[in-house]
Amino acid sequence: GQNIDQPTEMTATEGAIVQINCTYQTSGFNGLFWYQQHAGEAPTFLSYNVLDGLEEKGRFSSFLSRSKGYSYLLLKELQMKDSASYLCAVLRGTYKYIFGTGTRLKVLA
């Protein structure tokens, strides 16, 4: 079956660093994606990994280990506007995403 797990909620302080983990077990893997979603809005793309290792994009980095079925999203220099849900998604086949349960991040002043 398909299984993608993330922590439900996390809290961090403005200016800090936070790591959101994602573990997955899926049949078929063409990449792992991270999306940010503010309440009541559509997800927006943050980062993706196809090969093992770290991808860095400004304040956001994402890591993948395919052998361990594990990824994380690292957010640096947290800002209040980073309070949102973060969705981990596995791309199966050419177009089909399977989304994780999402992690609600609360950034405190």
Add this chain to the structure above:
Amino acid sequence: GAVVSQHPSRVICKSGTSVKIECRSLDFQATTMFWYRQFPKQSLMLMATSNEGSKATYEQGVEKDKFLINHASLTLSTLTVTSAHPEDSSFYICSAYDRVGSTEAFFGQGTRLTVV
């Protein structure tokens, strides 16, 4: 980036009526679009894959007669929730890829459906 526009953003309807949600790709053509449903505090669940000029492909457990999908042009897919019931109240989101081979999906703004 590419823009996917979804309309309406919010709709309230009476139980038993039907509601149509539109998803448009504004600056690109999309032969395939995707419809998701998201219940409160849960993640997106793929409902169906909308294919231009052919029948949609529905995920297991999704009633195709209840959620009618039409993809009549390369820039428009519609989802009609027929005979809506309160349990259909949810956030519906569409997505599309802006080109063949792209791995980044672009999402519409979502539609908050409330059935009363």
